[in-house]
Amino acid sequence: MTEPRDAMPPRADAERSLLVVEDLCLSYRTSRGPVRAVDRVSFDLRRREALVVLGESGCGKSSLAKALLRLLPRNVDQVSGQVRLAGLDLLALSEERLRVDVRWVRIALVMQASMNALNPVVRVGEQVAEPLRVHRGWSRARALERAAETFALVGVATDFLQRYPFELSGGMRQRVVLAMALVTEPDLVILDEPTSALDVLTQASIMNRLKQIKAELGTSFILITHDVATSSELADRVALMYAGQIVEVSDAAGFFREPLHPYAQRLMASVPRLHQAERPSHIPGQPPSLLSPPAGCRFAERCPRRHGRCVEEPPIFQRPGRHAVRCWLAAPGGST
Amino acid sequence: MSRWSSGLATLKRYPSAVLGLSLILFLVGLSVYTLVAIPYSQALDLWRGGEPWRMHPVNAQPVWTNWLDGADRPRTQVIRGEPADAERRDYDGVRQLRIPLVFEYHHAAFPSELNLFLATPADGREAFVRLTWQTPDGREIPLGGQRISGDARISLSQDWALERRLGRVPHVGLFAEPDDPAQPARVQPGRFQLLLEAIQFDTAAADSDLTAELVVYGRVHGLAGTDHRRRDLMVALLWGTPVALAFGLLAAVGTTLTTLVIAATGVWFGGWLDAAIQRLTEVNIILPMLPILVMIGTLYSTSIWVMLGVVIALGIFSAGIKMYRAMLLPLREAPYIEAARAYGAGSMRIILRYMIPRILPVLIPTFVTLIPSFVFLEASLALLGLGDPLLPTWGKVLNDAQAQSALYNGYYYWVLGPAGLLMLTGLGFAMLGFALDRVFNPRLRSL
Numbered sequence: 017m018t019e020p021r022d023a024m025p026p027r028a029d030a031e032r033s034l035l036v037v038e039d040l041c042l043s044y045r046t047s048r049g050p051v052r053a054v055d056r057v058s059f060d061l062r063r064r065e066a067l068v069v070l071g072e073s074g075c076g077k078s079s080l081a082k083a084l085l086r087l088l089p090r091n092v093d094q095v096s097g098q099v100r101l102a103g104l105d106l107l108a109l110s111e112e113r114l115r116v117d118v119r120w121v122r123i124a125l126v127m128q129a130s131m132n133a134l135n136p137v138v139r140v141g142e143q144v145a146e147p148l149r150v151h152r153g154w155s156r157a158r159a160l161e162r163a164a165e166t167f168a169l170v171g172v173a174t175d176f177l178q179r180y181p182f183e184l185s186g187g188m189r190q191r192v193v194l195a196m197a198l199v200t201e202p203d204l205v206i207l208d209e210p211t212s213a214l215d216v217l218t219q220a221s222i223m224n225r226l227k228q229i230k231a232e233l234g235t236s237f238i239l240i241t242h243d244v245a246t247s248s249e250l251a252d253r254v255a256l257m258y259a260g261q262i263v264e265v266s267d268a269a270g271f272f273r274e275p276l277h278p279y280a281q282r283l284m285a286s287v288p289r290l291h292q293a294e295r296p297s298h299i300p301g302q303p304p305s306l307l308s309p310p311a312g313c314r315f316a317e318r319c320p321r322r323h324g325r326c327v328e329e330p331p332i333f334q335r336p337g338r339h340a341v342r343c344w345l346a347a348p349g350g351s352t
Numbered sequence: 353m354s355r356w357s358s359g360l361a362t363l364k365r366y367p368s369a370v371l372g373l374s375l376i377l378f379l380v381g382l383s384v385y386t387l388v389a390i391p392y393s394q395a396l397d398l399w400r401g402g403e404p405w406r407m408h409p410v411n412a413q414p415v416w417t418n419w420l421d422g423a424d425r426p427r428t429q430v431i432r433g434e435p436a437d438a439e440r441r442d443y444d445g446v447r448q449l450r451i452p453l454v455f456e457y458h459h460a461a462f463p464s465e466l467n468l469f470l471a472t473p474a475d476g477r478e479a480f481v482r483l484t485w486q487t488p489d490g491r492e493i494p495l496g497g498q499r500i501s502g503d504a505r506i507s508l509s510q511d512w513a514l515e516r517r518l519g520r521v522p523h524v525g526l527f528a529e530p531d532d533p534a535q536p537a538r539v540q541p542g543r544f545q546l547l548l549e550a551i552q553f554d555t556a557a558a559d560s561d562l563t564a565e566l567v568v569y570g571r572v573h574g575l576a577g578t579d580h581r582r583r584d585l586m587v588a589l590l591w592g593t594p595v596a597l598a599f600g601l602l603a604a605v606g607t608t609l610t611t612l613v614i615a616a617t618g619v620w621f622g623g624w625l626d627a628a629i630q631r632l633t634e635v636n637i638i639l640p641m642l643p644i645l646v647m648i649g650t651l652y653s654t655s656i657w658v659m660l661g662v663v664i665a666l667g668i669f670s671a672g673i674k675m676y677r678a679m680l681l682p683l684r685e686a687p688y689i690e691a692a693r694a695y696g697a698g699s700m701r702i703i704l705r706y707m708i709p710r711i712l713p714v715l716i717p718t719f720v721t722l723i724p725s726f727v728f729l730e731a732s733l734a735l736l737g738l739g740d741p742l743l744p745t746w747g748k749v750l751n752d753a754q755a756q757s758a759l760y761n762g763y764y765y766w767v768l769g770p771a772g773l774l775m776l777t778g779l780g781f782a783m784l785g786f787a788l789d790r791v792f793n794p795r796l797r798s799l
Binding site: 085087090115116118119120121124125127129132133134135136137143146147150151193196200 | 622686687688690691692693694695696697698701706709710
C-alpha cells in the first residue's frame with residue numbers, strides 16, 4: 017500500500033470510478049521549446065463525487081480540463097497517458113466518436129470566462145437548447161422546452177430564454193452556461209473557474225446550486241479553481257496542482273484539516289480565516305518555468321521544509337484513505 | 353420575423369434606401385409585367401425579327417421625341433382594303449375589282465416608307481393589279497401595274513422608275529406639293545387615295561378575294577422607337593429587365609455563398625486546406641475575368657446561362673475569400689465557437705450555423721452592391737458581341753446600336769433606353785446598398 021509508485025495503482029473498486037486518469041501529459045509547442053503544462057497527472061473520480069482541482073494561475077489546471085475532453089488548441093505538441101471514462105479510453109477514441117458519444121453526452125465542460133462562451137447574437141434559450149439538437153436531434157420546440165426546465169434547475173427564470181446574452185448580468189450568464197452544460201444530463205461536468213469573475217454573493221449562490229444539483233441529479237463534478245474558500249463548499253475530494261503536477265490528492269475533509277504536502281500547508285496558511293488571530297502568510301518566490309522545470313521536486317525552491325532528497329523527483333506516495341502525496345516527506349517512515 | 357420588420361423600419365429613415373428600394377421594386381414590377389405580357393417563347397420569336405415587324409418603320413424615333421422638339425412626325429398608318437369595300441364586276445371567267453384605299457395625311461413630316469401588301473388566295477392563280485395614286489388636289493399619278501400571285505409586297509418606296517418620274521423618293525414625292533424638285537419638299541395635307549384595280553382570272557371559286565394593306569410608315573413608334581430591323585426596341589428594353597435582374601442576382605448569390613462557405617471552411621480547418629484555398633485565390637485574382645469570358649464566348653457558347661455559370665465559377669475564388677477570411681479568423685477563436693466545439697457541434701454546423709451567420713449582416717450591403725456589377729458585366733459582354741444569341745437584353749440593344757453607328761446617325765434613343773435602364777439598376781442597388789451599409793455597420797453612422 018505504501019509502495020512508492022509513479023502512477024496510482026489500479027483500484028480494487030475501479031467499477032465505482034467514473035473517470036480514471038493515469039499519467040496524463042500534455043505539452044504545447046512554443047517558440048522557446050515545448051512546455052509541459054500537464055505532467056503525469058493521475059486521479060480518479062467516482063460517481064456523485066465532486067473533485068476540486070486547486071492550483072495557482074498557470075499551473076496547468078485549465079489545460080487539464082481541456083485535455084480530458086481533448087479540446088486542444090492548435091499548438092498542442094503531444095498528449096499521452098490514459099483518460100478512461102467508465103472503461104472508455106478517451107485519448108484513443110476517434111474525434112468523431114468523441115464528438116458524438118462523449119462531449120456533452122457524458123462529459124460537459126463549463127469553460128473559463130464562460131460568460132463569453134455565449135454567442136452574442138443568438139437568444140440564450142436557443143443556445144442552451146443547441147446541444148440537445150446536436151446530440152439528440154430534437155426539434156427546436158422540444159429542445160427549448162427542456163432548456164426551460166434546465167433554466168429552472170440552475171435558478172434562472174424561464175422568461176430569460178428569449179433574451180440575448182448582453183441582456184443578462186454576469187451571474188445570470190454564468191448560470192445559463194451552467195444550464196447549457198447540464199441540459200443533456202451528462203455524467204460529469206467539468207467547471208473551469210466557473211465563478212472567478214463573479215462577486216462573492218453570486219459565487220456562493222452558484223456554489224449552492226451546484227451542491228443541490230449534485231444531490232438531485234447525481235452528477236459528478238470536476239471543479240477547477242484557485243479559490244480555496246469557494247472550493248471547500250462543494251468538494252468531496254481535492255487535487256492540488258503545482259507546476260503541471262498533482263502534488264496531493266485527498267478527501268476534502270482531510271485536505272482542509274490536515275494537508276500533507278508543504279505547498280498545501282502553506283496554501284492553507286495563506287487563506288484568511290474569520291476567527292483567527294494570526295495574519296495569513298504568503299508563499300515567497302514564484303513557481304518554476306514549465307519550459308525547463310527543475311529536475312527534483314518542483315516546489316523545493318520555495319519549500320520551507322526542503323532537505324537533501326528534494327533534488328530527486330519525488331514519486332507519488334499512497335497514504336491510507338485514498339490519499340496520495342508527491343513529496344519525500346510523505347515517504348514511508350518520513351515525518352509529515 | 354420581427355427582426356426583419358424592424359430592419360425595414362430602420363431603412364425607412366434613409367431617403368436613399370427608400371429611393372433605391374422603389375427603383376428596385378419598379379424594375380421588379382417591370383420584370384413581372386414583362387414575363388406575363390410577353391412570354392419567353394414569344395419574346396424569342398419577336399426578337400428573331402422578320403415577318404412580325406413588317407408593319408413597323410425602320411429606325412423610328414420614340415413618340416416622345418415629338419414632344420421634345422415640337423416636330424410633327426407621323427405615326428404609322430395602315431389602310432386596309434377589305435374585299436367587302438371592293439367594287440366588283442364579274443365577266444365571263446374574269447373578275448374586275450376596284451379597291452380604293454383612302455386616308456388622311458396632315459403631318460408636317462413625310463412618311464419614312466410606303467409599302468403595299470397584297471394577299472390573294474395562295475393557290476397559284478394570278479391576278480393583275482394596276483395602281484393609281486390620287487393626291488388631295490386631284491392629280492392622278494399612275495404607279496404602274498403588277499402581276500401577282502399569293503402574297504405580295506409592292507415596295508413603292510423602292511420604285512426607281514417612279515422616283516425618276518417624281519424627282520424625289522416616292523414616299524416624299526407622292527405626298528409633296530407639286531413644285532420644283534430642287535426645292536425642299538412640303539407636304540400637301542389632305543385626303544389621299546390609292547386606287548387598286550385588279551383583274552382576277554378563273555373566278556370559279558366564290559371566295560377568290562384580294563386583301564390589300566397600304567402601310568404609310570411613320571417616323572415615330574412607341575415609347576422606345578424601333579431599330580434597323582423594324583423591331584420595337586420596347587421588347588428588348590422590357591425583356592432586358594428580368595434577364596438583367598436574374599443574371600445579377602444569381603451571379604451575386606452564387607459567388608457570395610460559395611465564396612463564403614469556402615472561406616469559412618478554409619478558416620475553420622486551417623492547415624493545408626486553408627493554404628490551398630489561399631494560393632488558388634491568389635492565382636485566380638490575377639487571372640483577368642473579361643478575356644476569359646470573351647474566350648469562352650468566342651470558342652464555346654454565348655448562351656447567357658453558360659456565361660452565368662462561368663462568372664460564378666470564376667467568382668468563387670475571388671478577392672472576397674481574402675476579405676471573409678480576415679473577418680472569420682477572429683471568430684474562429686471566439687469562446688462561443690470553442691464552446692460549440694466542446695458541446696459536440698460538428699464542423700459543418702459550426703461553419704454554417706455559427707461562423708457564417710455572424711458575418712452575414714456585414715455582407716448584405718456588399719452583396720446588394722454586387723448585383724449591379726454583374727448586370728453591367730452581362731451588358732459589357734453583350735456590347736462586345738458576346739450576348740446571348742436568342743434573348744433580347746439591354747447589352748444586345750447597345751451592341752446593335754453601336755454596330756449601326758446609332759449616335760453618329762442621330763438615333764440617340766437607341767442608346768439612351770438601355771443605358772438609362774442600366775443606370776437605374778445600378779443606382780437602385782447602390783443607393784439601397786449604401787443605406788444598408790449604414791444600418792448594418794453602425795460605425796459608419798457617425799460619419
